[in-house]
Amino acid sequence: MAEILPFRAWRYNRELSRNIDELTSPLFDVVSERQRKALYQNPYNSIHLSVPVQPDPAEHAAALLEQWKDDGSIVQDKLPGIYVYYQYFKLANSPKAYCRKGFICHIRTYDWSENVILRHENTIPKAVNDRIELLEKTELQVSATHGLYTDPDFELEKLMDEAITVPIYETEDYQGVRDVLAVIHDEKAIRRFMNVIRDKNIILADGHHRYEGSLIYKHKMLKAHPGATGNEGFNYHLMYLTNTEADDLRILPTHRLITGIASFNEETILQKLEADFIIKPVEDSDTLNEIIAGKPWAFGLMFRENAYKIRLKPESLHKITWPFPEEIKKLDLTIMHYFIIEKALGIPGKDQRQSENIMFDRSFSDCLKKVIKEEAQMAIITNEVSIDDVKKVCYSGYTMPQKSTYFYPKVICGFLFSSVKEEEFREPIYSPFVK
Structure with a gap:
């Protein structure tokens, strides 16, 4: 069902790679302005390709890319490979050590209607347009999106474990995560990867905007090249794939901050909630996240002076009028956005995606600080989303509200780049994977 291919990555030359930790960068949608300014100081840092400087950022990235190719700053690998990536x-507050195991490959870019690659979030048009322009100008995929496959037999982990013992790179990133990259060139092993993934659905965990950009770019290229065979580079996308059945797949909670609501009143909000929620005052607001931890349909409400734990009454579930299947109505996220944000705060569901009154923050301490400093009127503290919840949404055909999930850790940029330029994408004549 899902076609993957090995590829020949572009990577920094041997001399530059000795300082690989100085060349990596956070993904374009999580890098802070402060991080950007610091990373721009290194003329070879990958940030120059992923978040190029203004003006004309895409033109700047394209020119720099050609310069790096011409002067040998980056070099394309001679053999196609599957790139193993462990984090x-x-x-x-936990002593447990995790290792998320995965691999980077090319995957055919499927339309959403084909139900091969499944999304759980919608995209923001402006962010997609930025990614399309960058892809058009550079014909380079700078960072891998994160996809999930399900394999309870863990058929590929043994191959990955063997490969990672001979790493290409090893570094500690901005998250404090140890990132290790290796490569598999063996034809038999690569075909095993291709065969295992062939009958899988892929859930898009992270990188919806980059994937959507590749999808739109593919259709633009197909329209411009009516004789295309379907095997051209523009038909493929760079993806990091991990197994949903491993216990190292972590999704951190994303809390909501509410701001700018006219006639905002704490007492009125609580009155609107009391018909559907059990409401308990919490003396210490800095314990809210601990109090609700692991409890279904439970949320923390944080106001400047007061804090509350609220939990939906089971008998209120039937009141949800949104046209969702039953399993989607039961999700914490649905309950939060329906009962709290629409019913109590008055922001209709159809407007929530574009609402300027809703902000997202993964840091509980940041939420506490912003509410106390009156940078936000209130915070809604929520639990992490489970991978089972993500699966339910994907297989239902619905999507979660924007920024509902934060898969941790984030993939870093700079270990490798993938070209979709035809002469660089095409396998050399000596490759066993020539089509």
Whole structure:
């Protein structure tokens, strides 16, 4: 069902790679302005390709890319490979050590209607347009999106474990995560990867905007090249694939901050909620996240002076009028956006995606600080989303509200780049994967 291919990555030359930790960067949609300014100081940092400087950022990236190719700053690997990528990390307040195991490959860019690659979030048009322009100008995929496949037999992990013992790169990133990259060139092993993924659906965990950009770019190119065979580089996308059945797939909670609502009143909001929620005052607001942890349909409400734990009454579930299947109505996210944001705060569901009154923040301490400093009127503290919840949404055909999930850790940019330029994408004559 899902076709993947090995590819010949463009990577920094041997001399530059000795300082690979100085060349990596956060993904374009998570890098802060402060991080950007610091990373721009290194003329070879990958930030110059992923978030190029103004004005004319796409033109700047395209010119710089050609310069790097011409002077040998980046070099294309001679053999096609599957690139194994492990991320070793810990979570705050937990001694457990995790290792997320995955691999980077080319995957055919499927239309959403084909139900091969499944999305769980909608995209923001402006962010998609930025990615399309960059892809058109550079014909380069700078960073891999994150996809999920399901394999309870863990058929590929043994191959990956063997490969990672001979790493290409190893570094600690801005998240405090240890990132390790290796490559598999063996034809038999690569075909095993291709065969295992062939009958899988892929859930898009992270990188909806980049994938949507590749999808739109593919259709523009097909329209411009009516004789295309379907095997051209523009038909493929760079993706990092991990197994949903591993216990190292972490999704951190994303809290909501509310701001700019006219006639905002704490007492009125609580009155609107009390018919559907059990409401309990919390003396110490800095414990809200701990109090609701692991409890279904439970949320923390944080106001400047007061904090509350609220939990939906089961008998209120039937009141949800949104046209969702039952399993989607039962999700914490649906309950939060329906009962709290629409019914209590008065922001209709159809307007929530574009609403300037809703902000997203993964940091509980940031939420606390912003509410106390009156930078936000209130915060809605929520639990993390489970991978089972993500699967339910994807297989239902519906999508979650924007920025509902934060898969951790984030993939970093700079280990490798993937070209969709035809002469660079095409396999050399000596490759066993020539089509």
